[in-house]
Amino acid sequence: PNAFTSFNQTVYYFSCTDLFEENFRMLLDYVQKPWLTDENVEKEKGIIGQEIRMYEDNADWRVFFNLLDCLYVNHPVKLEIAGTIESISKITKELLYDCYNTFYTPSNMVVVVVGDFEPEKVFSIVDDMIQFKDKGKVEKKYPDEPKEINREYNEQKLAVSMPLFNMGVKDNVQVSGLELLKRRIGLGIALYYTMGRSSDLYNRLYEERLINDSFRFEVSLNSSYGYLAWGGQSPDPKKTAGIISEELKKISTNGIGQEAFKRIKKSQEGMFIRSLNSIDSIAREIMDSYFNGANYFDVSKAYEQVDIEFTNRVMKEVFENQTALSVINPL
Structure with a gap:
């Protein structure tokens, strides 16, 4: 499985030409069982920090996020997806588990399967594998954004x-x-x-x-x-x-x-x-x-x-x- 994070989604995915059921079960298991320790969190923070520094020198990336900062006064879409060196330094194992337990709930998730497969088999695997307990709907509250831009x-x-x-x-x-x-x-x-x-x-x-x-x-x-x-x-x-x-x-x-x-x-x-x-x-x-x-x-x-x-x-x-x-x- 692989993953990416955008402005408003974290997506875990795979593509395959064979062994779909095995890969699908692995993905569902992978998403439901985070393994976080103080050691691997600190290691990952170092990797993310390197990525952030890399993007700081990427002209296409910088010109785009500088534009978003010009357009938006308060909306978090203006913020860097990966965060900043300062913000990731405050991440702990406990904070990540809090985020996981808050957002990884069935009402805030969706499974999408596209290709040549049997729908009934997919439904059966999901029913068999999903162990999440729904804790209610996640309400996303965004700050008020004025009609005016932040700067020209x-x-x-x-x-x-x-x-x-x-x-x-x-x-x-x-x-x-x-x-x-x-x-x-x-x-x-x-x-x-x-x-x-x-x-x-x-x-x-x-x-x-x-x-x-x-x-x-x-x-x-x-x-x-x-x-x-x-x-x-x-x-x-x-x-x-x-x-x-x-x-x-x-x-x-x-x-x-x-x-x-x-x-x-x-x-x-x-x-x-x-x-x-x-x-x-x-x-x-x-x-x-x-x-x-x-x-x-x-x-x-x-x-x-x-x-x-x-x-x-x-x-x-x-x-x-x-x-x-x-x-x-x-x-």
Whole structure:
């Protein structure tokens, strides 16, 4: 088994071509029997500390988290996933057991299996293996987050050959379930229209050599937070950000035309359908949807319900919010 931690999930997983039942039982046993000692906790703290120091020199990592710190005043999404050298120094065996006993409860967990298997056999193994006692629903309480951003600009110097920038905007509307799926789709269409590779903005910036093939954008929406972000390498991040800001205002005012909307919506839905070829992608998306009160199999329904009026409305709601800019400059 392997594992990873994101902003709002800790995931234990495996993939296999054979011996599924044995691997599945091992995973369920592994998650239910933590073995923590003072010695192995101290050893792991040293390993995590090395990883934290490594990420401190990673320009892509730093420009992204510096942007989140610009966007968010209080929400913990702005915090480093691995913590800091100072915060991990306070971790003890007892604290980890407290966290485990609080969060590792059936009401706060989900098992996802994707592939060629017999569902009844999976249910039988889960019933046989799961020994957790449900201690009630875990309530996650987040601090109030103002609509305003924390700061407009952050700059840091690292060993890079060309300046790197991330720019973004908060989505202050919190939704879950089907409405969350629809909002992700609508804002994804809006971003693709604004700065996808066939857009006027992308081609202008590319022809003026203000961006290159590293330019990317993303929509990240969850039930407690949401943001849109974009960026890459640029010889002049501030000039690039200024041009993008002007385009956001213009598109927010004019909206997306019907022909462009239909074309991009079909393209985005096609990419979703192609993603169904990946069992890893399906597993991750089912889990993400579950914790956001949504059903992954409702994505097609969400595409049916997203029209041009909805897309232009959510685009205007978000594009008119204040943007933030994070820049990494060469030493």
